[in-house]
Amino acid sequence: MNDALAVAWKEWRELLGQRGARGKAGIGLFLLAFGIVLPLETGPSWITSPSVGIAWSWVPMFLVSTVIADAFAGERERHTLETLLATRLPDGAILAGKMVAAIGYAGGLTAGSLLLAEVALNLVGPRHGLLWYAPQVLLTLAVIGLLGSVFVAAVGVLISLRAATVRQAQMALGGTIIVLLLVPVLALRRLPPGWKRGLLPSAGSGARLALLALLVFALLDVGVVALAKLRFTRARLISL
Amino acid sequence: MTIPAVRTASLTRHFGGVHALDDVTLEIPRGCIFGFLGPNGSGKTTMIRLLLGLLEPTAGTAEVLGYSTRSDAAAVRQRSGALLEHCGLYERLSAADNLELYGRFWRLPGGERRARAKELLTLLDLYERRDEVVGGWSRGMKQQLAIARALLHRPELVFLDEPSAGLDPVAAVALRDRLAQLSAGAGVTVFLTTHNLAEAERLCTLVGVVRRGRLLAFGTPAQLGAAREGAGIEITGTGLSEVLVAMVTALPGVVSARRDGRALLVGLARGAATGPVVAALVAAGFQVDSVRNTAGSLEDAFHALLEAQS
Numbered sequence: 001m002n003d004a005l006a007v008a009w010k011e012w013r014e015l016l017g018q019r020g021a022r023g024k025a026g027i028g029l030f031l032l033a034f035g036i037v038l039p040l041e042t043g044p045s046w047i048t049s050p051s052v053g054i055a056w057s058w059v060p061m062f063l064v065s066t067v068i069a070d071a072f073a074g075e076r077e078r079h080t081l082e083t084l085l086a087t088r089l090p091d092g093a094i095l096a097g098k099m100v101a102a103i104g105y106a107g108g109l110t111a112g113s114l115l116l117a118e119v120a121l122n123l124v125g126p127r128h129g130l131l132w133y134a135p136q137v138l139l140t141l142a143v144i145g146l147l148g149s150v151f152v153a154a155v156g157v158l159i160s161l162r163a164a165t166v167r168q169a170q171m172a173l174g175g176t177i178i179v180l181l182l183v184p185v186l187a188l189r190r191l192p193p194g195w196k197r198g199l200l201p202s203a204g205s206g207a208r209l210a211l212l213a214l215l216v217f218a219l220l221d222v223g224v225v226a227l228a229k230l231r232f233t234r235a236r237l238i239s240l
Numbered sequence: 241m242t243i244p245a246v247r248t249a250s251l252t253r254h255f256g257g258v259h260a261l262d263d264v265t266l267e268i269p270r271g272c273i274f275g276f277l278g279p280n281g282s283g284k285t286t287m288i289r290l291l292l293g294l295l296e297p298t299a300g301t302a303e304v305l306g307y308s309t310r311s312d313a314a315a316v317r318q319r320s321g322a323l324l325e326h327c328g329l330y331e332r333l334s335a336a337d338n339l340e341l342y343g344r345f346w347r348l349p350g351g352e353r354r355a356r357a358k359e360l361l362t363l364l365d366l367y368e369r370r371d372e373v374v375g376g377w378s379r380g381m382k383q384q385l386a387i388a389r390a391l392l393h394r395p396e397l398v399f400l401d402e403p404s405a406g407l408d409p410v411a412a413v414a415l416r417d418r419l420a421q422l423s424a425g426a427g428v429t430v431f432l433t434t435h436n437l438a439e440a441e442r443l444c445t446l447v448g449v450v451r452r453g454r455l456l457a458f459g460t461p462a463q464l465g466a467a468r469e470g471a472g473i474e475i476t477g478t479g480l481s482e483v484l485v486a487m488v489t490a491l492p493g494v495v496s497a498r499r500d501g502r503a504l505l506v507g508l509a510r511g512a513a514t515g516p517v518v519a520a521l522v523a524a525g526f527q528v529d530s531v532r533n534t535a536g537s538l539e540d541a542f543h544a545l546l547e548a549q550s
Contacts, residue, residue: 006344083328088318
């Protein structure tokens with residue numbers, strides 16, 4: 001775990017500490033927009049709406065996708081990959097460190113935005129007493145956000161492992177996410193109405209269906225992470 | 241019996257049809273400075289990658305510090321430091337952060353990490369600039385920092401791929417002294433590749449010459465120099481041309497002749513004299529500044545080995 005955290009420390013240091021004015025400005029702009037401006041424009045429903053959890057659970061996935069393509073393709077492009085691989089770090093620690101860094105970055109920014117929104121709305125919003133996110137909203141956000149982030153991080157790592165450049169990895173990741181998201185939706189839409197009716201009752205109530213979906217998501221995560229671990233071999237990453 | 245630092249047996253690595261390393265067998269004792277010499281693309285970097293367990297051999301075996309690079313590569317890397325083809329520094333991080341990171345990778349405790357980083361940065365005259373982002377540094381400074389990083393965890397064996405590349409002459413001499421001290425004082429084995437044959441001759445206790453993946457010679461620089469048959473001369477002057485090189489090549493007793501900047505390097509057959517070569521050059525209008533006997537030098541032996549193979 002210490003080894004993975006050492007890798008993550010480097011990633012965070014690069015992302016937040018010394019990334020330069022553009023990187024810091026991007027993070028500041030995100031927090032300003034999603035933590036202050038939009039919540040104040042929207043009002044208390046930014047916090048109280050039951051759909052907040054679902055709406056926000058996409059945010060960490062998106063944020064992970066903005067940094068994970070760099071994980072290995074960036075190291076390769078900047079000629080630091082081979083030196084990293086020549087260290088004593090186990091394969092799993094390097095892989096986990098890269099994923100933890102991206103998920104931590106996304107989770108941190110998401111939590112920061114939510115917290116800022118809460119502070120901003122409570123400070124300048126209508127005086128109806130303190131506004132709090134409902135526990136089920138936070139739970140939905142945490143569970144779906146985490147499962148989604150792990151999935152995007154693992155897919156991103158798989159792509160980044162084979163990509164020659166960060167740009168190539170970003171393009172491939174963007175395309176892959178679109179396909180992975182659109183295919184199930186389109187497939188469900190194209191199902192004959194009789195099939196759809198048949199599928200839903202068999203899955204039981206709404207809560208059971210949600211639970212089933214989360215279980216499938218979690219299994220998918222385990223599968224993609226296992227695949228990433230399988231594909232991560234030092235010899236494959238070194239080119240002629 | 242002491243386990244050698246490196247032992248390979250018929251070590252081979254092919255990339256498709258390219259024989260990057262072919263049937264290399266050698267043994268490097270602990271505590272020595274080994275120079276792996278060869279032209280570009282001869283297999284030097286592949287050898288380092290194989291010894292660090294970053295690549296699997298196509299055939300043969302390699303043991304580093306007694307550990308198999310196939311089955312115990314992690315143990316090899318645990319005990320080794322490396323400066324590879326690229327210096328591999330994180331250019332968006334400061335010098336101190338680069339060393340802090342690798343200190344964490346090698347699980348050095350916090351206090352020791354900082355003390356060791358300070359010691360190395362001070363030794364390399366980089367301590368005052370430790371908080372600067374290394375992306376803006378010169379190539380030589382980056383190279384120095386990368387060497388510090390390779391030595392940070394006090395490895396038993398250090399791989400240095402072209403360590404003096406980009407260093408100014410003063411820094412190159414200082415590095416040579418430091419490596420000699422490291423080997424003699426701390427018993428660290430140094431495995432280095434270099435194009436600088438004079439540097440290799442001064443620094444290395446053992447050398448290997450490789451070309452197209454094949455090990456052509458292995459021994460001390462003196463042994464390699466002595467094994468060279470015939471004499472070698474280096475003639476410097478003004479007016480050297482390809483026509484003159486061709487003329488010298490055709491002279492009786494001349495085995496080889498090639499141009500190296502303002503110098504003409506001539507290989508002579510056993511018993512052949514230097515005088516007729518110099519006289520022929522002077523007669524052809526070449527203004528001779530100096531004539532130096534290079535026979536017995538590592539450089540001479542190196543070129544002779546390569547020429548014999550071409």
